[in-house]
Amino acid sequence: MRIGLPSADKVHGGSLKALVVTVLLSGFMFQLLRTVGLRAFSMASETYTSGTHSAAFVTCPNDTVAKELARGIVEKKLAACVNIVPAITSVYEWQGKIEEDNEVLLMIKTRSSKVPALAEYVRSNHPYEVAEVISLPIDQGNPPYLKWIGDIVPE
Structure with a gap:
């Protein structure tokens, strides 16, 4: 078992992969949140008269x-x-x-x-x-x- 920090080339490659995955997921999540957010906004903007x-x-x-x-x-x-x-x-x-x-x-x-x-x-x-x-x-x-x-x- 090796204890310590990973080598620089592993950090660099891992960081690049993590960055790519983060960017892709962020784009997907942005679209999802935008859709859900718009839906929540449109629901909240409708009015209802209590007791109708x-x-x-x-x-x-x-x-x-x-x-x-x-x-x-x-x-x-x-x-x-x-x-x-x-x-x-x-x-x-x-x-x-x-x-x-x-x-x-x-x-x-x-x-x-x-x-x-x-x-x-x-x-x-x-x-x-x-x-x-x-x-x-x-x-x-x-x-x-x-x-x-x-x-x-x-x-």
Whole structure:
């Protein structure tokens, strides 16, 4: 095993290789960062008015009901997207008794102006006597995603 500094010709050749690799990688990274940076800039420059869109929540007794409701909601343009969250447990009071049921949760992204029509659709198509439909305004989010919701769901 040799301990010490490498010879001058090895340093010179190694340095040249390192310089070439650094220049090539720098050019590639510059282009990549420029592309990502421009994308980040364009996302940041889009504006969003807080509360224009809402996330609504509906519980369903099973996956079949959840999928039927979700499909109808999206087909009727009451929402841009419905996530189906399986296997939640709900504990609640109903008619004087504490109940515990397995349910499926719908997480619905829509325009705030569509929440009343969404609630009416759910009430008309849901098997529960009193269907849960609650919504929360979206304060902030990814501007292109929020724009997409607005593009999909008409005023």
